Amino acid sequence: MKVLKFGGTSVGTPAALRSVAQIIRAQSADHRLMVVVSALSGVTNALEALAASAVNGEDFSGYVSGIRARHLEMIEALDFDQPTVDQFREHIEEYCHDLNDICTGVKLVGELSPRSRARLMSAGELISSHIVTRMLQSVGVEAVRKDSRDFITTTGDPLNGMVRIEETYDKLRQLATSETAQVIVMPGFIARDEQGKASTLGRGGSDYTAALIAAAVKAEAIEIWTDVSGVMTANPQLVSKAHPVERMTYAEAMELSYFGAKVIYSPTIHPLIVEGIPLRIRNTLDPAAPGTLITANETDDNLPVKGISSIFDIALITVAGAGMIGVPGTAMRMFRAMAARALNILFITQSSSEQTITVGLREADADAARLALQEEFARDLERGQIDEILVEADLTLMAVVGEQMKNRPGIAGKIFGLMGENGINVRAIAQGSTERNVSFVISTRDASKALNTLHEGFFLSESRAVHLFNVGVGNVGSAVLQQIRDQHAHLLEAYGLDLKVAGLANSRKMIFDEEGLDLENWQDRLASGEPYSRDGFVKQIIELNLRTSIFVDNTASADVAVAYAPLLGESIHVVTSNKIGASSDMQHYAALKAAAVEHGVQYLYETNVAAGLPVIRTIRDMLLTGDRIHRIEAVLSGSLNYIFNRIGADCPFSQAVTEARELGLTEPDPAIDLSGLDVQRKILILAREAGYHFELSDVGRGHMIPPTLETGASWPDLLAYLQQHDADIEMQRRAVEEAGRQWRFMATLIDDKLSVGVLSVSPEHPGWVLGGKDNLVLLYSDRYHEQPLVVKGAGAGPHVTASGVLADILRIANV
Ligand code: ADP
Ligand code: ASP
Ligand code: MG
Numbered sequence: 001m002k003v004l005k006f007g008g009t010s011v012g013t014p015a016a017l018r019s020v021a022q023i024i025r026a027q028s029a030d031h032r033l034m035v036v037v038s039a040l041s042g043v044t045n046a047l048e049a050l051a052a053s054a055v056n057g058e059d060f061s062g063y064v065s066g067i068r069a070r071h072l073e074m075i076e077a078l079d080f081d082q083p084t085v086d087q088f089r090e091h092i093e094e095y096c097h098d099l100n101d102i103c104t105g106v107k108l109v110g111e112l113s114p115r116s117r118a119r120l121m122s123a124g125e126l127i128s129s130h131i132v133t134r135m136l137q138s139v140g141v142e143a144v145r146k147d148s149r150d151f152i153t154t155t156g157d158p159l160n161g162m163v164r165i166e167e168t169y170d171k172l173r174q175l176a177t178s179e180t181a182q183v184i185v186m187p188g189f190i191a192r193d194e195q196g197k198a199s200t201l202g203r204g205g206s207d208y209t210a211a212l213i214a215a216a217v218k219a220e221a222i223e224i225w226t227d228v229s230g231v232m233t234a235n236p237q238l239v240s241k242a243h244p245v246e247r248m249t250y251a252e253a254m255e256l257s258y259f260g261a262k263v264i265y266s267p268t269i270h271p272l273i274v275e276g277i278p279l280r281i282r283n284t285l286d287p288a289a290p291g292t293l294i295t296a297n298e299t300d301d302n303l304p305v306k307g308i309s310s311i312f313d314i315a316l317i318t319v320a321g322a323g324m325i326g327v328p329g330t331a332m333r334m335f336r337a338m339a340a341r342a343l344n345i346l347f348i349t350q351s352s353s354e355q356t357i358t359v360g361l362r363e364a365d366a367d368a369a370r371l372a373l374q375e376e377f378a379r380d381l382e383r384g385q386i387d388e389i390l391v392e393a394d395l396t397l398m399a400v401v402g403e404q405m406k407n408r409p410g411i412a413g414k415i416f417g418l419m420g421e422n423g424i425n426v427r428a429i430a431q432g433s434t435e436r437n438v439s440f441v442i443s444t445r446d447a448s449k450a451l452n453t454l455h456e457g458f459f460l461s462e463s464r465a466v467h468l469f470n471v472g473v474g475n476v477g478s479a480v481l482q483q484i485r486d487q488h489a490h491l492l493e494a495y496g497l498d499l500k501v502a503g504l505a506n507s508r509k510m511i512f513d514e515e516g517l518d519l520e521n522w523q524d525r526l527a528s529g530e531p532y533s534r535d536g537f538v539k540q541i542i543e544l545n546l547r548t549s550i551f552v553d554n555t556a557s558a559d560v561a562v563a564y565a566p567l568l569g570e571s572i573h574v575v576t577s578n579k580i581g582a583s584s585d586m587q588h589y590a591a592l593k594a595a596a597v598e599h600g601v602q603y604l605y606e607t608n609v610a611a612g613l614p615v616i617r618t619i620r621d622m623l624l625t626g627d628r629i630h631r632i633e634a635v636l637s638g639s640l641n642y643i644f645n646r647i648g649a650d651c652p653f654s655q656a657v658t659e660a661r662e663l664g665l666t667e668p669d670p671a672i673d674l675s676g677l678d679v680q681r682k683i684l685i686l687a688r689e690a691g692y693h694f695e696l697s698d699v700g701r702g703h704m705i706p707p708t709l710e711t712g713a714s715w716p717d718l719l720a721y722l723q724q725h726d727a728d729i730e731m732q733r734r735a736v737e738e739a740g741r742q743w744r745f746m747a748t749l750i751d752d753k754l755s756v757g758v759l760s761v762s763p764e765h766p767g768w769v770l771g772g773k774d775n776l777v778l779l780y781s782d783r784y785h786e787q788p789l790v791v792k793g794a795g796a797g798p799h800v801t802a803s804g805v806l807a808d809i810l811r812i813a814n815v
Helices: 014-028 043-055 061-077 082-109 114-121 123-138 165-178 206-216 250-258 266-275 330-340 363-376 378-382 403-407 411-421 444-458 475-495 522-527 534-544 564-569 586-598 616-624 638-646 653-662 677-689 715-738 798-812
Strands: 002-006 033-037 143-145 153-155 183-187 190-193 198-200 221-226 247-249 279-283 292-295 307-320 345-350 356-362 388-401 426-431 437-443 464-471 497-505 509-512 549-553 573-576 629-635 699-701 742-750 753-761 774-781 789-794
Touching: 002 014, 002 206, 014 033, 014 061, 014 123, 033 123, 033 206, 043 061, 043 082, 043 114, 043 123, 061 082, 061 123, 082 114, 082 123, 114 123, 114 190, 114 198, 123 143, 123 183, 153 165, 165 206, 183 206, 206 221, 206 266, 247 250, 250 266, 250 292, 250 307, 250 388, 266 279, 307 345, 307 363, 307 444, 330 345, 330 356, 330 363, 345 426, 356 363, 363 378, 363 388, 388 444, 411 426, 411 437, 411 444, 437 444, 444 464, 464 475, 464 534, 464 798, 475 497, 475 798, 497 522, 497 534, 509 522, 509 534, 534 549, 534 564, 549 564, 549 798, 564 573, 564 586, 573 586, 573 798, 616 629, 616 677, 616 774, 616 789, 629 677, 638 653, 638 742, 638 774, 653 715, 677 699, 677 742, 677 753, 715 742
Parallel strands: 002 033, 002 221, 033 183, 143 183, 153 190, 221 279, 247 292, 464 497, 464 549, 549 573, 699 753
Antiparallel strands: 190 198, 279 292, 307 356, 307 388, 345 356, 388 437, 426 437, 497 509, 629 742, 629 774, 742 753, 774 789
């Protein structure tokens, strides 16, 4: 004997029902079958809504006609002959009449007993089991229908009955031996109590009906047919990359279902364990898929974690107070008070000092639980032995489940590490002593992020997403987008890294797409985006609350840099080519770095100095390994180096500046380069990285242009000034050349002093040969004291800068 159970979606459409008939027909060729069916999908919910409407004294007739129509449409779509259709019409009419009668009474008295509610709720399975039986007969299967209520007896709550196992099993066994038909079809979910009144096995209870039958008749196997191809690594509605698990143990399935994996109703597993009956979860819409096999045997697939599940709408209740220390029985009183009101506790933790005991339960039970505890502990509260009874809501209970976790150290570390990296605050933790389950409570706001993060962390076969929020689409910003687009497929294939640009903004517009913007035509989409505001952009990043979020700033804007602090505070990484943050006052700079450390994220700005060249990283590595830097000599402006390389008899200063500007080598405002401010910022950043505490005002400099032109002058004004002085500059240049030297715009840290300015160097200086827009950094340290460590190469230009930005992003993504 085999038992097959078909859920609501499996009997919810004509196509699914036809598939059900085929599956049963095929299996009945070599097995006797007992088939359990749910109500058509949506019907049990509609019956619940009908009951609620009647109790509230509303006009409920719409629900009755909805339920009637749902079934009639199904019957008409199923190619039955006319007499059968007519017969069904009559049947359905009778059921609807019954619903109507009960609800009229309910509406009148404004009350609905659990028993009457159970009777109402039974209609769905009663009708669906008729439909399936008739369908089987019409495809030539020898099928009879038996009413589960005659075999399954419950006690206790009529809506969530406790099954009287022995009595039930006896009757089911008798049925299996006395009935000779090859296939017996029975409605799931419904039963009767000791007095013969309607009861049900709880929402989702058809699975349990099937398990009871399987255990009673010692079936060789049970199959639960549903709308997914097995128990999946996580709820597929919440984690798009969830995939079916091939095998798991009863215990794993029980933990997952207890903690919210609805695919199996959790009481289902126990009867199967007792009789050792293998359970397979299969997909009616994809009958060829293997599904998930669940048995007692531990699997040898070496997967420490089998699945992750979650229950939303959880509340935590804490009883706390110094008066609890050493007083026996507090926990007992707490649990007793809640048990007396049938409140189900899902989660328990106690601090080892015994000062607090925290329990997790359904939010709907929280008020009742608080009242129960206030009553139980009234005197203790009065005497101040208990401080207060604290209730927190809007929480989600997460469970990471796997039998093999016990053999692998570090799983809990990994779970909570992943939470920390994503700024998810864990409110309470419990680990079963079997080490099969680590469960913890977080804010519901973080639930989706936590599920997806854990899923990516433990099921590496899939890719993991990194979400980028880019501001600035100028030269560097658009080159970054281009490189992300070009590298996307390679990064995905080689490293399983899925870089998604989830937000994009310029100074006018912004757009968002959690799934990643299409980088082929971002220009058009951005142009029709919503109006940009810094705070609006930041708010959206925080609200989206996506795992591994990185804010990428490719502007030169002080206003954008204001966003770093709040973002880091929300555990959002910052990658920036904008120098404003790292060259702001020392206190702010230190606060940004501290915020990154505190919130477990990174603040990276390698491209602030020498574009993509590894300068900041190198200094960090030197310091981390115990080196100390005493002297820095550097050419840090690619644009100024380009300009000083270009000027000559045939190229006046003004022309060299114009060219650099047109090539995108200068800042948008070239005065920032010519004033030396840009280089001041860079040497300041390097000195700070090397451990020195300087402010921008500590960096000395010579002037190439008068202070009035350094800020706010228009490009034409600046150009006019430069043209006026071309002849003068050329004279000075010739004098330097005749002395066998040439100009370089140098930044130095010498004798604890920072300065920038034009210096002339001799052919022996490492800066003598420094082509085009190259940069040069000479680092003198304890370890590099005779010959400096030299970093040299292209130090400006959108493409090298963009690659530096991308490298910072990839560092965060841990590639
Ligand atoms: P049925 O009506 O067949 O009993 P249910 O709706 O009760 O089906 O259960 C199947 C649903 O359970 C799936 O469609 C899926 O959305 C949900 N689900 C939640 N967690 C999981 C999980 N870990 N694996 C598979 N499905 C899950
Ligand atoms: N029809 C019932 C419900 O929706 C039982 C089930 O489908 O398992 O809860
Ligand atoms: Mg179900």
